[in-house]
Amino acid sequence: MCAIEAGKRGRRVAVLERADRLGKKILISGGGRCNFTNLHCQPENFLSSNPHFAKSALARYTPADFIALVEKHHIPYHEKTLGQLFCDRSARDILGMLEEECQSAGVSIFLSARIQEVSRTTEFVVHTTDEQFHAPVLVVATGGLSIPKIGATSFGYDLARQFGLNIRDPWPGLVPLVLEADDRSRYCDLTGVSADVIASCNGQHFREKMLITHRGLSGPAILQISSYWKEPREIQIDLVPESEVTAIFRDPKTSRTLTALRSEFRKTLPTRFTDRWLELHAPTSWTNTALAELEQQAHTWTVTPAGTEGYDKAEVTAGGVDTDELSAKSMESRKVPGLFFIGEVVDVTGHLGGFNFQWAWASGAAAGRAL
Numbered sequence: 001m002c003a004i005e006a007g008k009r010g011r012r013v014a015v016l017e018r019a020d021r022l023g024k025k026i027l028i029s030g031g032g033r034c035n036f037t038n039l040h041c042q043p044e045n046f047l048s049s050n051p052h053f054a055k056s057a058l059a060r061y062t063p064a065d066f067i068a069l070v071e072k073h074h075i076p077y078h079e080k081t082l083g084q085l086f087c088d089r090s091a092r093d094i095l096g097m098l099e100e101e102c103q104s105a106g107v108s109i110f111l112s113a114r115i116q117e118v119s120r121t122t123e124f125v126v127h128t129t130d131e132q133f134h135a136p137v138l139v140v141a142t143g144g145l146s147i148p149k150i151g152a153t154s155f156g157y158d159l160a161r162q163f164g165l166n167i168r169d170p171w172p173g174l175v176p177l178v179l180e181a182d183d184r185s186r187y188c189d190l191t192g193v194s195a196d197v198i199a200s201c202n203g204q205h206f207r208e209k210m211l212i213t214h215r216g217l218s219g220p221a222i223l224q225i226s227s228y229w230k231e232p233r234e235i236q237i238d239l240v241p242e243s244e245v246t247a248i249f250r251d252p253k254t255s256r257t258l259t260a261l262r263s264e265f266r267k268t269l270p271t272r273f274t275d276r277w278l279e280l281h282a283p284t285s286w287t288n289t290a291l292a293e294l295e296q297q298a299h300t301w302t303v304t305p306a307g308t309e310g311y312d313k314a315e316v317t318a319g320g321v322d323t324d325e326l327s328a329k330s331m332e333s334r335k336v337p338g339l340f341f342i343g344e345v346v347d348v349t350g351h352l353g354g355f356n357f358q359w360a361w362a363s364g365a366a367a368g369r370a371l
C-alpha cells in the first residue's frame with residue numbers, strides 16, 4: 001500500500017521482499033479468503049501503548065477507501081459477521097489487486113531479497129546478498145514475529161534498535177490459550193465443544209464463541225481476549241451471558257433436581273459442557289445462597305492460563321516499535337529522518353476481524369503519501 005501510494009506520486013520505489021513471492025500472509029489470512037477490512041473500524045479496535053496514535057492514519061485511509069479499491073478491481077466480497085469483509089473467492093484476489101496496483105504505479109519488486117545489512121550515510125544503503133540499494137528514505141514493513149514457518153523474523157525490531165529506536169516488548173496476540181494442568185484434565189477431553197461466552201481480562205471484554213481445544217481454549221472470544229492477557233493475569237468467562245440459569249429454582253414450586261438444573265443450563269451451554277460443569281460444580285444445597293453461588297460461578301469462570309500457543313499460532317504480534325518514536329501523520333522516525341515503520345511492526349495491534357489489515361493499509365498509505 002505504501003509502495004502504491006508513493007509510486008502514484010511519482011516516487012521511484014523498490015520493494016525488497018525476502019520471500020520468493022509477495023503477501024504470503026495475505027494468502028493464508030481469513031482462512032484463505034482474507035478478511036481485508038472491517039466496516040466498523042474505530043480506534044478502540046486497536047491496542048497500543050498510545051491509544052491515540054493510530055487515529056490520524058485510520059481517519060485518512062478508511063475501510064471505504066479500501067473497499068473502493070476492491071470494487072475498482074471487481075473483486076466479489078461479502079460481510080460475514082460484525083462488519084468483517086471477506087473475499088467471495090480467494091485471498092489471491094486481494095494480492096493480485098495489490099500487485100496490479102504496484103505495476104501501474106511503476107513500483108519495482110525484488111523477490112528473494114536477503115538483506116544483509118542496512119547503513120546510513122547521506123542516504124540509506126541496503127545490502128542484499130546480490131545487490132546494493134541506495135535511497136534517501138527507507139520504509140520498514142517487515143511485520144511481526146507471528147508464524148515463523150512462513151518467514152516471520154525479528155528483522156524490523158532489530159533494525160529499529162540499530163537506529164536507536166525503542167521497542168515495546170512484543171507478545172503473541174490473537175492466540176489460543178493453554179490451560180494449566182488441572183483445568184486441562186477437567187475440560188480438554190471436550191475438544192471441539194464451543195459456546196457463546198463473554199471473555200474478560202484487564203478491563204476488556206468480548207462476547208463471541210469460545211472453543212475448547214486439546215490443550216486449552218480458542219475461538220474468537222478467546223483469541224480477542226488473549227491480546228490483553230499477560231502472565232499471571234486471570235481471565236473471566238461468563239458461560240451463560242444474559243441468562244439467569246438458577247432463577248426458576250427460587251420458586252419453591254419448581255422441582256429442584258439436577259436434571260431440571262441441567263436442562264436450564266443446556267438452554268445456553270452445549271450439553272457436554274453443561275454436564276461437565278455440573279459434575280464439577282454440583283450445588284451443595286438448594287438454598288437461595290447456594291443457588292446464587294452457582295449462578296455466580298457460571299458467570300465468572302476464572303481461568304489462569306498456563307500460557308499461550310505462542311508465535312507459531314498467533315495471528316498477530318502485539319507491541320513493537322514504540323509509537324513515541326514515530327510521527328502519527330507519516331510514520332517517520334522522529335530521531336532518524338527518512339526512516340519509516342508501518343504495519344504490524346509498529347506497536348499498534350488490531351482486534352480480530354479485519355482490523356490488522358486495515359492498520360496495515362492505513363499506516364502504509366500514511367507513509368506513502370509522505371514520501
Ligand SMILES: Cc1cc2nc3c(=O)[nH]c(=O)nc-3n(C[C@H](O)[C@H](O)[C@H](O)COP(=O)(O)OP(=O)(O)OC[C@H]3O[C@@H](n4cnc5c(N)ncnc54)[C@H](O)[C@@H]3O)c2cc1C
Binds near residue numbers: 025030144156
Ligand atoms: C493465519 C493468519 C491469518 C490472518 N488473518 C487476518 C485477517 O483475515 N484479517 C486481518 O486483518 N489480519 C489477519 N492477519 C494479520 C495480518 O495478516 C497482519 O497483521 C498483516 O499481514 C500485517 O501486515 P504487514 O505488512 O505489517 O506484515 P506482513 O504481512 O507480515 O508482511 C511482512 C513482509 O515482510 C517480509 N519480510 C520479513 N522480514 C524481511 C526481511 N528481512 N527482508 C525483506 N522482507 C522481509 C515478509 O516476508 C513479509 O512478506 C492474519 C495473520 C495470520 C498469521
